[in-house]
Amino acid sequence: MSVIAKVSAILDAFTADDRGVGFAELQRRTGLAKATLHRLTAELVAARLLDRVDGKFHLSGHLFQLGMRASVERGLIEVATPFLEDLYERTHETVHLGLREGAEVVYVAKMGGHRQAKAPSRLGGRMPLHATAIGKALLAFAPAAVRTSFLKGPLARLAPRTITAPRILRGQLDEAVEKGVTFEFEESAVGIVCVGAPVLDRRDLAVAAVSVAGPVTRFQPQKHATAVKAAAAGIAATLARRQGLLE
Structure with missing residues (x-):
């Protein structure tokens, strides 16, 4: 592995649910040699990409700032925020904005009040496409090759009602293309239901x-x-209007 690949493996080892990761656990997740991991984590702390508090590593605030500079996500969030706020005021439930990355949805915005449901979604977290309404919306309107590859399975089960049969999922995706909306009924977690729709180009x-x-x-x-x-x-x-002004 190159140095860049090793650094990427370290940063990717953190999850949205982590509250600090110890050295031994970080080594288990990355598979890197102890000496290599010692050296690279020290350099990452010095570069302000990792923080070390009470012997545990955390992704740094500086890394978050760099991430917010990513043009696609920043522009999308700026445009989407007023619409997400309006949607929250209409529903007073948890509102999400997500992007597809491979076979997963990545949550880039999340809004919810004091009574928000204990959904498994996390800001910056990931979920498999087939287990969420937002993921189904992304999959239904993905390029045909992506959809075909995904439907070959296997489809992981996250909850008792997760759709794991490709034939059933295919039918839901076809219906989504027709109606422009997707649903989840306790498929990502027991007790959670959801409705989603795609942002189309x-x-x-x-x-x-x-x-x-x-x-x-x-x-x-x-x-x-x-x-x-x-x-x-x-x-x-x-x-689309913004893009038209730039062209």
Whole structure:
């Protein structure tokens, strides 16, 4: 492995749920030799890409600042935020904005009030596409080759109701293409339901997706499908106008 690859392995070893990772655990996750890991973590701390507190490593605030400079995500979040805020005011449930990276959705924005549901989503975290409404929206409007490859399986089970049969998932994706909206019913976690919609580009491919999630005891996702679709369409139209001004 090159030095860059080793550094990338260290940074990628952290998850959204970590509250500090010890050296032994970081070595287990990366598979790097102890001496190599000692040297690289020291250099990363010196470069302000990692923090070390009470013997545990954390991704640094400086790294977060660098990430926020990424043009695609920053521009998207700037455009999407007013629509996400409106969607939250309409629903008072947890609102997400996500991007597809490989076979996963990456959550780049999340809004929720004091009573937000205990959903498995985390800002900066990842979930498999097939287990969430936002992931299904991204997959339904992904390039055909991506969708075909994903449907070959296997589909991991996250909860008792996770869709693990490619045939059933294919049917849901076909319906999503027709109606422009996706649903999740306790597929990522017991007790959570969700509705999602894609943010489409000029080729009708998803550049992002929006969703609203809430507890099954009070949230009825079908009732909010129109609002979620409208928010996603508003984000898409604003992005298209911005792009048109740049051309």
